[in-house]
Amino acid sequence: xxxxxxxxxxxxxxxxxxxxxxxxxxxxxxxxxxxxxxxxxxxxxxxxxxxxxxxxxxxxxxxxxxxxxxxxxxxxxxxxxxxxxxxxxxxxxxxxxxxxxxxxxxxxxxxxxxxxxxxxxxxxxxxxxxxxxxxxxxxxxxxxxxxxxxxxxxxxxxxx
Amino acid sequence: xxxxxxxxxxxxxxxxxxxxxxxxxxxxxxxxxxxxxxxxxxxxxxxxxxxxxxxxxxxxxxxxxxxxxxxxxxxxxxxxxxxxxxxxxxxxxxxxxxxxxxxxxxxxxxxxxxxxxxxxxxxxxxxxxxxxxxxxxxxxxxxxxxxxxxxxxxxxxxxxxxxxxxxxxxxxxxxxxxxxxxxxxxxxxxxxxxxxxxxxxxxxxx
Numbered sequence: 001x002x003x004x005x006x007x008x009x010x011x012x013x014x015x016x017x018x019x020x021x022x023x024x025x026x027x028x029x030x031x032x033x034x035x036x037x038x039x040x041x042x043x044x045x046x047x048x049x050x051x052x053x054x055x056x057x058x059x060x061x062x063x064x065x066x067x068x069x070x071x072x073x074x075x076x077x078x079x080x081x082x083x084x085x086x087x088x089x090x091x092x093x094x095x096x097x098x099x100x101x102x103x104x105x106x107x108x109x110x111x112x113x114x115x116x117x118x119x120x121x122x123x124x125x126x127x128x129x130x131x132x133x134x135x136x137x138x139x140x141x142x143x144x145x146x147x148x149x150x151x152x153x154x155x156x157x158x159x160x
Numbered sequence: 161x162x163x164x165x166x167x168x169x170x171x172x173x174x175x176x177x178x179x180x181x182x183x184x185x186x187x188x189x190x191x192x193x194x195x196x197x198x199x200x201x202x203x204x205x206x207x208x209x210x211x212x213x214x215x216x217x218x219x220x221x222x223x224x225x226x227x228x229x230x231x232x233x234x235x236x237x238x239x240x241x242x243x244x245x246x247x248x249x250x251x252x253x254x255x256x257x258x259x260x261x262x263x264x265x266x267x268x269x270x271x272x273x274x275x276x277x278x279x280x281x282x283x284x285x286x287x288x289x290x291x292x293x294x295x296x297x298x299x300x301x302x303x304x305x306x307x308x309x310x311x312x313x314x315x316x317x318x319x320x321x322x323x324x325x326x327x328x329x330x331x332x333x334x335x336x337x338x339x340x341x342x343x344x345x346x347x348x349x350x351x352x353x354x355x356x357x358x359x360x361x362x363x364x365x366x
Contacts, residue, residue, distance in 0.1 A: 007212070007213045007216070008212040008213065008215065008216055008312070008316065008319055009212045009213075009319075009323070010212075010213070023216070023222035023223050023310070023312050024216060024222040024223055024310035024311060024312025024313040024315075024316070025312075025313060025316065026309075026310075026312065026313035026314060026315070026316030026317060027316050027317060027320055028316045028319075028320070047212070047316070047319060047320050047323045048320060048323055048324065054324065054325075055325070056325060056326055062212075062323060093313065095228070095230075095307045095309065095313060095314060095316070095317050096228075096230040096305035096306075096307055096317065097305055098230065098232065098302075098305055107320055134307070135309055135313070136309040136310040136312065136313020136314070136316075137313070138222075138223055138310070153225055153308075153309055153310060
């Protein structure tokens with residue numbers, strides 16, 4: 001079983017029995033999708049909610065909207081059926097309890113909302129999520145079972 | 161629309177940041193030295209220009225627990241600043257400050273966390289006052305906010321701020337200490353308009 005690593009503002013696909021992971025999600029979101037029949041999945045690590053708000057938006061994996069579109073394109077090319085795809089997401093934490101409404105305070109929440117909106121627009125059911133709060137998360141997707149592991153400092157392993 | 165993009169950063173800007181880092185770290189070292197009542201030496205800071213792929217591992221492995229102190233920067237320029245310390249460095253500084261033996265390694269209590277915030281405050285304040293005197297601008301900082309968590313998760317905060325106008329981030333690494341070397345990392349995140357203001361006030365043409 002190989003492990004495929006996804007960096008920040010990055011995405012990739014994974015086929016069972018391999019596992020795909022991204023380490024230390026903070027305010028970013030890890031979006032996992034998979035097809036339970038062909039056991040083909042993928043993971044995106046997005047940083048910002050909306051590419052249309054940005055002048056420099058050439059890195060499509062950086063944004064929830066373009067990142068999810070590209071993730072779906074890649075997993076379907078690798079053998080997943082779009083109609084069977086399901087999703088799980090994690091991350092979107094508020095790492096610092098900054099007061100007020102500045103960008104850093106609520107970007108995690110906006111990332112989570114934008115990710116859910118995009119999945120819903122594409123008709124991909126969101127089966128589970130572990131978002132918000134104030135701590136970092138490492139996630140692992142196992143396309144063989146669809147299990148999405150969430151690891152955080154000083155907390156028990158959570159499987160969604 | 162601001163003209164500045166970090167993706168077009170030049171050598172001169174690099175040197176200026178390095179110099180600010182140098183003076184700031186010098187100020188910070190003096191402050192720390194008084195606070196801990198020890199003799200503190202300082203190395204020349206290094207300025208690194210990193211992509212998002214490199215940033216999460218710039219100070220440690222992605223999942224290693226580190227200390228992050230975050231401050232909002234206000235007045236003539238807007239933005240934020242972050243100071244990061246490795247766990248062992250934070251533990252060492254706290255032990256010194258609390259008069260404990262160097263090998264004490266219990267989990268931080270409330271008092272320790274306040275002490276860490278104060279260290280971050282002093283160091284960041286020293287850095288900002290260097291920037292302020294070089295640019296002749298009034299620069300103030302908010303109260304410090306603290307997070308002790310995975311390095312990559314903490315670094316997602318500056319990454320997202322830089323991510324709004326480019327694909328790179330600037331990291332300033334300083335090293336100070338007596339026998340034990342403390343490694344500290346600064347990330348200054350002015351908003352886009354403030355970059356222009358800083359460079360203009362330093363007489364650097366874009």
